[in-house]
Every structure is written in structure tokens, then in C-alpha cells.
Amino acid sequence: EDKVVQSPLSLVVHEGDTVTLNCSYEVTNFRSLLWYKQEKKAPTFLFMLTSSGIEKKSGRLSSILDKKELFSILNITATQTGDSAVYLCAVQRNNAGNMLTFGGGTRLMVKP
Amino acid sequence: DGGITQSPKYLFRKEGQNVTLSCEQNLNHDAMYWYRQDPGQGLRLIYYSQIVNDFQKGDIAEGYSVSREKKESFPLTVTSAQKNPTAFYLCASSISNIQYFGAGTRLSVL
Numbered sequence: 001e002d003k004v005v006q007s008p009l010s011l012v013v014h015e016g017d018t019v020t021l022n023c024s025y026e027v028t029n030f031r032s033l034l035w036y037k038q039e040k041k042a043p044t045f046l047f048m049l050t051s052s053g054i055e056k057k058s059g060r061l062s063s064i065l066d067k068k069e070l071f072s073i074l075n076i077t078a079t080q081t082g083d084s085a086v087y088l089c090a091v092q093r094n095n096a097g098n099m100l101t102f103g104g105g106t107r108l109m110v111k112p
Numbered sequence: 113d114g115g116i117t118q119s120p121k122y123l124f125r126k127e128g129q130n131v132t133l134s135c136e137q138n139l140n141h142d143a144m145y146w147y148r149q150d151p152g153q154g155l156r157l158i159y160y161s162q163i164v165n166d167f168q169k170g171d172i173a174e175g176y177s178v179s180r181e182k183k184e185s186f187p188l189t190v191t192s193a194q195k196n197p198t199a200f201y202l203c204a205s206s207i208s209n210i211q212y213f214g215a216g217t218r219l220s221v222l
Contacts, residue, residue, distance in 0.1 A: 103154050
């Protein structure tokens with residue numbers, strides 16, 4: 001059974017801080033790992049990672065995958081109150097369509 | 113305006129009642145999915161459909177049913193057999209291995 005574990009469960013920081021969110025996984029026939037941001041309702045897509053060691057970056061957010069140690073991190077630098085959200089990590093297997101197995105999420109609160 | 117539309121936003125179910133949640137997409141995506149999210153938890157897959165007139169059970173299909181008669185539409189029925197239906201329900205569709213989500217329906221039991 002596929003397993004995705006995110007840590008920490010929740011995190012409170014102040015604006016300007018840098019945060020690192022963790023996602024570890026156990027999955028048979030791994031294809032990719034995805035990060036989503038969920039503010040109130042619909043999760044919005046952030047990154048898809050398929051190769052080890054290649055950083056994906058979008059503004060203040062970046063993510064990297066380690067396929068040997070089976071984990072990914074999501075970094076957010078110079079946090080803003082608008083970064084407050086639940087961050088979800090999910091994995092896909094080969095030969096399983098586009099189905100995702102999600103972790104429990106990390107709830108980030110950024111205080112002014 | 114392209115996207116995934118879920119309705120209603122809020123829904124209340126009485127004991128023994130079946131209710132249907134709507135999911136419509138105009139993105140021309142082949143695959144569609146239904147997830148359930150409980151407070152403080154991640155998403156769990158209920159049903160998915162890779163193509164019209166075909167669908168498969170996910171991890172927690174018991175007490176739910178779906179249909180996929182049109183590419184654009186993938187309604188989810190929560191039946192009276194689902195004893196704990198209170199949750200946030202999310203519909204998604206996918207292309208190029210990425211799933212995109214609707215705004216969700218929050219279902220509560222009266």
C-alpha cells in the first residue's frame with residue numbers, strides 16, 4: 001500500500017521567515033511527486049517532480065526530490081501572510097493512470 | 113471561463129436520503145476523480161474515470177456511486193449506505209499527469 005507522510009503537521013511562523021516542509025513516501029513503481037497549496041477550498045497545483053536533485057522554482061517557492069531517500073521538501077522563503085494554507089504532497093505510480101495518493105498535509109500559518 | 117465547477121457549495125443530507133454532487137468541466141480532460149477530505153486530513157480517492165462510460169472504485173468507494181455518461185460531467189451520489197458522509201468533497205480532472213481541482217462541496221448530515 002502506498003504511503004505518504006508529511007511533516008510537520010502544522011507550523012506557525014512570522015512574515016519574512018523561511019520554512020521547509022517535508023514529504024516522505026513509500027510507493028511501488030514511483031512516477032512523480034506533486035505539491036499542492038490548499039487555502040480554503042480547491043487545492044492549486046504548485047510543482048511536479050520526477051527526477052532526483054533537480055530543483056523546481058516558482059518565485060519564493062522551490063522544491064526538490066530525493067528518489068534514493070524517498071522524500072521531497074518544499075521551501076518557502078520570505079514568507080508572507082498569503083502563504084498561509086495547507087500544503088499537500090501526493091505521489092503517482094506508473095501504470096496507475098494519473099491517480100494520486102495524498103499525505104495528510106502541513107498547515108502553515110504566517111503571522112504578520 | 114474554463115475550469116471545474118462543483119455544485120452545490122453546501123449540502124445537507126437527512127438520514128436515509130441519497131444526495132448527488134455535481135462536477136462539470138469544460139477543459140476537455142478525459143480523466144475525472146472524486147476525493148473525500150475529512151478535517152485535518154489529506155484527500156482520499158472515492159472513484160475515478162479515465163474515459164466516458166468507464167469508472168473504477170478508489171480506496172473508499174463503499175456507500176458512493178458515480179456515472180460518466182458525458183466527458184464533461186462526473187456526478188457523485190452519496191447513498192444512504194454511507195453512514196458517515198459529513199466531509200468536504202473535491203472533484204478533479206487531469207491532463208499531462210496533473211490533476212486540477214474544483215472548489216468543493218461541503219456535505220453535512222441533518
